[in-house]
Structures are given as C-alpha cells and as structure tokens.
Amino acid sequence: MRTQVGIIGAGPSGLLLSHLLHLAGIDSIVLETRSRDYVESRVRAGLLEQGSVETLTEAGVADRLHREGLVHHGIELRFDGVGHRIPLTDLTGKVVTIYGQQEVVKDLIAARIAAGARRDHAPILFDVEDVAVHDVTGSPRITFRHEGREQVVECDVIGGCDGFHGICRPAIPDLAIYERVYPFAWLGILSHSRPVSEELIYARHADGFALATMRSNTVSRLYLQCAPDEDLSLWPDARIWEELHRRLGCGDELEEGKIFQKGVTPMRSFVCETMRHGRLFLAGDAAHIVPPTGAKGMNLAIADIRVLARGLERFYARGETDLLDRYAEICLRRIWKGQRFSWWMTSMLHRFDGDDPFEHRVQVAELDYVSTSRAAMTTLAENYVGLPFEV
Structure with missing residues (x-):
C-alpha cells in the first residue's frame, strides 16, 4: 500500500491531520488499534478554545458543533464558599465552547469516511495490530496486521498521533523529556x-x-x-x-x-521536545500531556496539527521544508505556555499533601x-x- 502521509492514531490529532491534508489534495491513511465504537465513545476533554472552533469550522467539520456546542462567556472561581465570575468575553472578546472530544472524533471520522468513498483505499483502518514504524530517516514505512493479514504502508512522512502510550515516541532515540507527576x-x-x-x-x-x-x-x-x-x-x-x-x-x-x-x-505534566525525528512527526498526546485544570489538552493537539498540516502542504506544493524544519520550535512555544497555565491553575486550586x-x-x-x-x-x-x- 502506498500513500503520501501515514498517520498512526485516530484521535483528534490524527483525524484532523488526515482531513486537512485531504482538503489540500494530499493522500493519507490513518491506522488505529482500537475499534471505531471505542474511539467514538472514549470520553476525554470537552472544552474548545475559540481558535480551535474556528479551525474546525474552516475545515468544514463543525456543523454539529455549532448546533449542539454550549458557548460560554465566563467561568467561576469559588473559594471560602463564595463565587467570583471571570468574564472571559468582556476581557478578551472571545468565547469557549463545551463540546466533547468524542463528538469531535465522530465528526472527523464521518468526514474522512465520506471522502474515502472516492479513493482506492479506506482512509481509516480500525482494529489494526502489531503496528511498527521503520526507516523514518530514509524511506518510511509502517507495518501492521489487519483482519489477519500482514500489511505494509510505504509513505513519505509519518504522523505520530497515537497518544501518550503509543509506539511512535519510543521509536525516536535520545528523547528530550520533561515531566511532573x-x-x-x-x-x-x-x-x-x-x-x-x-x-x-x-x-x-x-x-x-x-x-x-x-x-x-x-x-x-x-x-x-x-x-x-x-x-x-x-x-x-x-x-x-x-x-x-x-x-x-x-x-x-x-x-x-x-x-x-x-x-x-x-x-501529569509531560513534554517531549523531540517532536520530530527524520520524517516522523509527533503531535498531540504523543508529545505532551497537561493536567486538565487548564482545559488545554485537545486544544494543544489542534494547534500542533495546524502547523504540521500547513508545513506538509508547503512541502508537497512547492518543495519547501522551512515550516516542517521549524515544526517543533513553533509548537513548543505554545505547548510550554499551555503547560505554564495548566500548572498555575492546578497549583492555585488544589490541596497538596x-x-x-x-x-x-x-x-x-x-x-x-x-x-x-x-x-x-x-x-x-x-x-x-x-x-x-x-x-
């Protein structure tokens, strides 16, 4: 099997990357070890920044989000039994939207499957086993087993979007990791x-x-x-x-x-600053985890994918690698600001032993x-x- 970008993981980052590449005319395939039912029912984050909503809207996958999402203009901090409202919109002109991660995943899967009806291979393969990446600094390929058959995907680039416990990050040598539990x-x-x-x-x-x-x-x-x-x-x-x-x-x-x-x-707070090795790029939870207090997990993943998708679009359209070369640098600036905010909110609101x-x-x-x-x-x-x- 041959594709331009092989993507491991059918979470928000992998699915959004595949969809944005499709809009740019770039072929991809997503490999997921879990079933479709599992990934569509897996409850995770539920708050989207305004920029994330705008990204999904521009990608054409936000119709249901706009119908069913709950738009919020503020939050409340409560301490010593008294509530204090923080008027987000009055202070910034922006809003946040409550819409479950599993709903984003459902919308993206539906969009990818609809687009895949016009292709020579399925855009997503669920229930794959024994996934491994090879030769990521040369001619990348992904091996796996699906429906009892050993298969190989040959590709130009691999998107490592398979989460904190996935196989992509351990495939990179000499990782620069920062962590707090x-x-x-x-x-x-x-x-x-x-x-x-x-x-x-x-x-x-x-x-x-x-x-x-x-x-x-x-x-x-x-x-x-x-x-x-x-x-x-x-x-x-x-x-x-x-x-x-x-x-x-x-x-x-x-x-x-x-x-x-x-x-x-x-x-947990976790950052892997080695977000690229050869033609393997990490995104989302494969590269970083934030405590949920700051509501940044899915939003940081979407921000990663914006950069990676645009870098790949430039690469395939004009042969330019400048944005791909700066992928980690650009993403890490935002990731560390997200970590700082999540750490601050966590430290301010929790009781420490x-x-x-x-x-x-x-x-x-x-x-x-x-x-x-x-x-x-x-x-x-x-x-x-x-x-x-x-x-």
Missing part, C-alpha cells in the same frame, strides 16, 4: 442531571478541589480531587454527591442524577487577587480562551 488525581463522573450552573465552577476547598462542568443541558460532568490510587469501590454514589455538595457549596442547585460513568484521571496553614493562605490570597484585579483576570482569561496562533 502530581500527588493527586480527579475522580470524575457523568450524570443524567441538569448542570449546576450555565458556566464552569472551579472550587478550591480545604479538603480538595472540585469542578462542575457539563456535556449538554441534561448531562453533568463533575470532578473531585482524590488520591492517585483511589479505590472507586470506596466511593458509592451517595458519598460522591455528599462530597460535591460540600466542596462546591451549591446547595439545592446541585441536582443529583443517575451516575452512568465513574473513573479516576491521573494528573502536607499543606500547612501558610500554603493555604497563599492560595486564597492568589485567588482573591485573580478574582478582584482586572489585570490578573485578563491574564487568566487570555490563556483560558486560547492565545493567538502563530502566523
């Missing part, structure tokens, strides 16, 4: 209940952080700070609701619906400053809605 996690639930607020609530409580967000007008997404090795069997539904009431301080406004999903999300009264008062003072100073609110808002893309 946080001493806590999030216990997250999805419930059939009306969201407690029209906007997100970030709550700092002496017993730990809590977050109230949503997936729709009838489905709430709620989080509690917990231990990284938390035993979910110790968290029956009644205990979860009791703790949410206490930490969020929302009273009867918090509707207790049926919990239909429950899980623990570890907190061994916190003493001094640390507690410093956190409260920081929240007080951020929620009362227009300059500080603007700093938070600018980062939250998304910094401008590099031209």
Whole structure:
C-alpha cells in the first residue's frame, strides 16, 4: 500500500491531520488499534478554545458543533464558599465552547469516511495490530496486521498521533523529556442531571478541589480531587454527591442524577521536545500531556496539527521544508505556555499533601487577587480562551 502521509492514531490529532491534508489534495491513511465504537465513545476533554472552533469550522467539520456546542462567556472561581465570575468575553472578546472530544472524533471520522468513498483505499483502518514504524530517516514505512493479514504502508512522512502510550515516541532515540507527576488525581463522573450552573465552577476547598462542568443541558460532568490510587469501590454514589455538595457549596442547585460513568484521571505534566525525528512527526498526546485544570489538552493537539498540516502542504506544493524544519520550535512555544497555565491553575486550586496553614493562605490570597484585579483576570482569561496562533 502506498500513500503520501501515514498517520498512526485516530484521535483528534490524527483525524484532523488526515482531513486537512485531504482538503489540500494530499493522500493519507490513518491506522488505529482500537475499534471505531471505542474511539467514538472514549470520553476525554470537552472544552474548545475559540481558535480551535474556528479551525474546525474552516475545515468544514463543525456543523454539529455549532448546533449542539454550549458557548460560554465566563467561568467561576469559588473559594471560602463564595463565587467570583471571570468574564472571559468582556476581557478578551472571545468565547469557549463545551463540546466533547468524542463528538469531535465522530465528526472527523464521518468526514474522512465520506471522502474515502472516492479513493482506492479506506482512509481509516480500525482494529489494526502489531503496528511498527521503520526507516523514518530514509524511506518510511509502517507495518501492521489487519483482519489477519500482514500489511505494509510505504509513505513519505509519518504522523505520530497515537497518544501518550503509543509506539511512535519510543521509536525516536535520545528523547528530550520533561515531566511532573502530581500527588493527586480527579475522580470524575457523568450524570443524567441538569448542570449546576450555565458556566464552569472551579472550587478550591480545604479538603480538595472540585469542578462542575457539563456535556449538554441534561448531562453533568463533575470532578473531585482524590488520591492517585483511589479505590472507586470506596466511593458509592451517595458519598460522591455528599462530597460535591460540600466542596462546591451549591446547595439545592446541585441536582443529583443517575451516575452512568465513574473513573479516576491521573494528573501529569509531560513534554517531549523531540517532536520530530527524520520524517516522523509527533503531535498531540504523543508529545505532551497537561493536567486538565487548564482545559488545554485537545486544544494543544489542534494547534500542533495546524502547523504540521500547513508545513506538509508547503512541502508537497512547492518543495519547501522551512515550516516542517521549524515544526517543533513553533509548537513548543505554545505547548510550554499551555503547560505554564495548566500548572498555575492546578497549583492555585488544589490541596497538596502536607499543606500547612501558610500554603493555604497563599492560595486564597492568589485567588482573591485573580478574582478582584482586572489585570490578573485578563491574564487568566487570555490563556483560558486560547492565545493567538502563530502566523
């Protein structure tokens, strides 16, 4: 099998890369080890920066996003039992949109399959096994097994979009890696209940952080700070609701619906600065992970793909490699700003093991400053809605 760009991973980054290349007349194939049902139901991030929405809109895959996405003009910081609204739109002129990552994936898969009906090979292969990359500094190829048959994809470039646990990053020698693992996690639930607020609530409580967000007008997404090795069997539904009431301080406004999903999300900051090796390019979670407090994961992946797709378009249209050569440099500037913001939000809102009264008062003072100073609110808002893309 021959294609111009072989892409490993059918998450948002791999699918968006394939779609943008298609719009530029560049052939690609996406290989995914999971089933289509799995990747379309995998619940991940749910907040899109305005720039991400504009990118998906320009790519022609945002019709459902605009119909069903929930546009937000602010967020609330809650501490010492009192809420303080950060007016994102008033401060920046921009908005954020709640729209689940799995919904973005569904839209992109539908677009790729529709386009693939006119090609000589399927644009996405699901349930592939034993994927490996070869000769990425010369004539790249990808070997894999699909439906019991050993197959080979020969290509010019490989897009390593296969996530934190994928095979692409380990295929690169001499990686430059920076990492921080946080001493806590999030216990997250999805419930059939009306969201407690029209906007997100970030709550700092002496017993730990809590977050109230949503997936729709009838489905709430709620989080509690917990231990990284938390035993979910110790968290029956009644205990979860009791703790949410206490930490969020929302009273009867918090509707207790049926919990239909429950899980623990570890907190990690990770950057692999070696985002390119020969003709293998890493993007999205394969190159970086941020704690979810800053809502930057999927947005950073989309930003990576904007740069990579445009670099490949220049390469195939005019033989220019300047943008591909600067791919990591351009992306890393944004990635580290996203890491800084996510680290700051995480540090300001969570209870750290061994916190003493001094640390507690410093956190409260920081929240007080951020929620009362227009300059500080603007700093938070600018980062939250998304910094401008590099031209």
